[in-house]
Amino acid sequence: MQSHFGMMLLFSGFVSLAFAVLLRDTAQEQVRLGAMLFAGFVGSGFLLGWLMYGFPL
């Protein structure tokens, strides 16, 4: 896979899963926290990507 977006999704998925399972005890809480973390990672990735778009190297 050479897609930056795909790698970001994969990375976000792994990290969200690990933190959700580590920090919450019930499956319902884990799913909720995992979804929030995943959305946060992907959302902030998009935001930073667009912010950097205005500052090419």
Added chain:
Amino acid sequence: MTARRKPVHAPETSPAILVCTLAWLVPGAGHLWLGRRQKGTVFLLALPLMFLVGLWAEGQVFTFELSQPLVALAALADVGIGLLYVIVRVLGVGDGRVVAVTYEYGNAFLVVAGLLNMLVVADAYDIALGRK
């Protein structure tokens, strides 16, 4: 005030240091030993898989080079994955390909998998002591 959950094995029968060692060597093994099957199974599958994705993305498993402090720190994080690090070094894979498009992504996967396992070890330690 929240009630603390008792570990399946009392600290005296499963010394915390043994649990930590086991948890470090095999991600999730500490939790499985302490009876936290759901968490242990997730860590057992997810963290090695994340490490393998890092290898697949042609990331580099760093070795300790004290002359390059950042490389040494990355190696320390990589070692966090435990036995898998040793296996990869023995097999001679994980040299990485710097010109690969996904090289830096691979490094991120490898380093973060090791760091997450360090957190898992700390969590297993707390459970072994009856703090969680």
